Amino acid sequence: MSPNILVIDDEWNMRNLLRIVLSKEGFEVTEAHNGTEGLTLFAKNKFDVVLLDIMMPDMDGWQVCGKIRQSSTTPIIMLTARSDIKDKVQGFQTGADDYVVKPVDPEELIARIYALVRRADQAASAIKRERKIEFLDLVIYPERLQVVVKNLPVELTHKEYDIVMILAQNPQRTFSRASIVEQLWGNDFFGDPRVVDTHIKNIREKFQIAGLTYNPIQTVWGVGYRWANLT
Structure with a gap:
């Protein structure tokens, strides 16, 4: 499937040149004449790479x-007539993946686009293969040591994460405080x-703040805790 490219540049001549070059390669090309229009198009469509001019009037x-970058990891190539190293550093710090100085060499640009698309595909494949434990709006990624609620990571301490893993890997099994303590310390x-009660109280509060509408950690009175098997 041909890469879908979003070109954001206020110069018509540059947009036209890029459209001709990229279309000849078989790419799908969408043009935006300023940053505001580019963001609107980006929000409504799926793109494989964004070609982004630096010097534009509105934004x-x-x-x-x-x-x-607030919502997407789509590869971004910055386009500029300036080769100042400070500009490149700022672009990378902002979240750009690559940097091309105008006038653009068509073969170089196409090679860079293909490289970014391959890298993004490899990253996506790795994510698909990654082991995860899912419960409704909550997902645990053991390799990352991360818990995610509604696609947003929850900042847990090391012990809080360990407690979540002890319970979540054994849904419906009740653990006494003593058994949890033994596994932790x-x-x-x-x-x-x-x-343990304090840690679980903190975990529940963080889940609630993150937007989880149910409590996955159930209290078994007089015994300890267990993970509700909600899928």
């Missing part, structure tokens, strides 16, 4: 790049086992 390329723990 410069760095601003547009930053806004795209081993047999050398001499504190109050109810420290």
